[in-house]
Amino acid sequence: MTQMKAIVKTETSFGASLKRVPVPTPGPGEVLVKIMATAICGTDVHVYEWNKWAQGAVKSLPRVMGHEFSGEVLELGEGVKNLIKGDRVAGETHIPCGKCYQCKNGLQHICANMVLFSIDSDGCFAQYTVIPEICARKIPEDIPWEHGAMMEPLGTSVRAAQEVVPAGANAAVIGAGPIGLGAVTALKALGAARIIVSDISDDRLSIAAEVGATHLLNPLKEDVTAKVMEITSGVGTDSFIDASGSVRAISEGFRYLRKGGRVALVGLPSEPISLELGPQVIFKEAKIIGIHGRKMFETWTVMENLMAGGLLELDPIVSHILPLEDFEKGFSLLKEGKGCKIILDPWQEGQLPTLQE
Ligand SMILES: NC(=O)c1ccc[n+]([C@@H]2O[C@H](COP(=O)([O-])OP(=O)(O)OC[C@H]3O[C@@H](n4cnc5c(N)ncnc54)[C@H](O)[C@@H]3O)[C@@H](O)[C@H]2O)c1
Ligand SMILES: [Zn+2]
Ligand SMILES: [Zn+2]
Known part of the structure; x- marks a missing residue:
């Protein structure tokens, strides 16, 4: 050898x-x-x-x-x-x-x-x-x-899901690539009540449904904010995880996030993004966290426990x-x-x- x-x-x-x-x-x-x-x-x-x-x-x-x-x-x-x-x-x-x-x-x-x-x-x-x-x-x-x-990419997803405090909550995931899909299955495993997933690809959305999404939205076909408001009885989501890197979708996420909600940013936008800090962050008391990979090694331990329990799809x-x-x-x-x-x-x-x- x-x-x-x-x-x-x-x-x-x-x-x-x-x-x-x-x-x-x-x-x-x-x-x-x-x-x-x-x-x-x-x-x-x-x-x-x-x-x-x-x-x-x-x-x-x-x-x-x-x-x-x-x-x-x-x-x-x-x-x-x-x-x-x-x-x-x-x-x-x-x-x-x-x-x-x-x-x-x-x-x-x-x-x-x-x-x-x-x-x-x-x-x-x-x-x-x-x-x-x-x-x-x-x-x-x-x-x-x-x-x-x-496990390396999945750990990033698990980390994002943990950071938005999912138990009993209505969470949104933007982007159903491997990172977003990992976040969906982790949110489900960690007890999220509703998991609303948006993607511009219907194929990806159908995988999201297989791993635990409760609501699927395609921004090319429908008004995502209006649908999210309908699903959450006008309150907005408790959190959103961005796994798309889409500037437009991230900005929209801040609109349908409820007051006091949490945001985990994982996707890497290719250009700067502008937010109206007053209404979208400050008066909302939005709690925003950037995610760069997995905590070493707390996230790995949680991920392994979830996998051992058969909780991740x-x-x-x-x-x-x-x-x-x-x-x-x-x-x-x-x-x-x-x-x-x-x-x-x-x-x-x-x-x-x-x-x-
Ligand atoms: N922060 C980190 O540690 C870390 C680690 C790995 C990946 N990433 C980043 O996370 C992102 C996701 O990674 P991936 O491997 O799943 O990528 P991916 O390209 O497979 O998935 C991105 C998904 O977002 C969807 N999308 C694009 N525009 C959208 C919109 N407007 N609304 C909703 N969905 C939209 C795409 O259709 C695609 O399915 C990338 O930006 C990647 O660079 C970050
Ligand atoms: Zn990777
Ligand atoms: Zn060092």
Whole structure:
């Protein structure tokens, strides 16, 4: 085992290639993981397409792509204390420094010197990867590999759902992509009464219904605010989670949010957003929180408990499981809006071997 298959970003242009590269060696404090399942995320699409964000964020190439994974610990680097060979793990993407103010005060997920797995280091669209011990989260035996590979994005959704205090409440979720859908199932698991989901795609809305949405709204077809007011008897929602990044939809959310309501912002708008602070935030006493990933590791614990209790509906969110070789198909499906969560299996032989040395 000296060589492995990996999807590598080599050029500062569109695309990536399937290559044979050396299996990485774990350094001090790192572990070598055999990847059992890995998932494509919007961030990977940015890097694949080499958009403006990727050009600024990825400092050097070549880079093995991919950051969402589950797998088995194969080798321990020097000084690794908390994992043993054979442990089943899922990847946490936020690599904390352990030394800054945030790290010393329980906020290591927003470390001031945060290094991002797969952006600042090689990632996991491969048969093996190396990751710092702290970011290899040991997961329970009964979590299937596919679900394990979804835990990193799902943790962001679970966190957003927790932050809006869902029990017994009427919550709205804007955007039914993998993040919004994860928020829907988490809201349901945490006891939300009504879960109103809006998306411009009817296909995505139908997945939302499968994972727990009680009301589906398509802003291209109906007046979302009017419908929300009808559903909530004129009060407005107790909260909304944005998982769309749509400036228009976020602004509308502040209109149908009830006074004293909570907002969790997860989606990344591509442009600044303006709010009328008086009516939409101050007099409303809106409580707004930005969400950047998962708390390390309180969110992981809650997520694992919910998964162990069978409370999260994850299978409808997975649209495809493809061999690593079919990565181009995976990226196209996402681009065409035909896929949702796409999982890559590094050990299944594919149909399109374009392996390069
Ligand atoms: N803050 C974080 O830590 C974090 C982590 C992961 C992803 N994100 C961001 O979260 C967002 C969602 O991620 P995803 O992977 O689910 O993306 P996605 O693109 O698959 O999903 C976004 C969904 O929003 C829908 N949408 C677009 N315009 C809309 C509108 N006006 N009203 C309602 N829905 C609308 C789209 O149809 C799509 O289904 C992205 O902006 C992503 O960058 C943030
Ligand atoms: Zn991701
Ligand atoms: Zn730090």
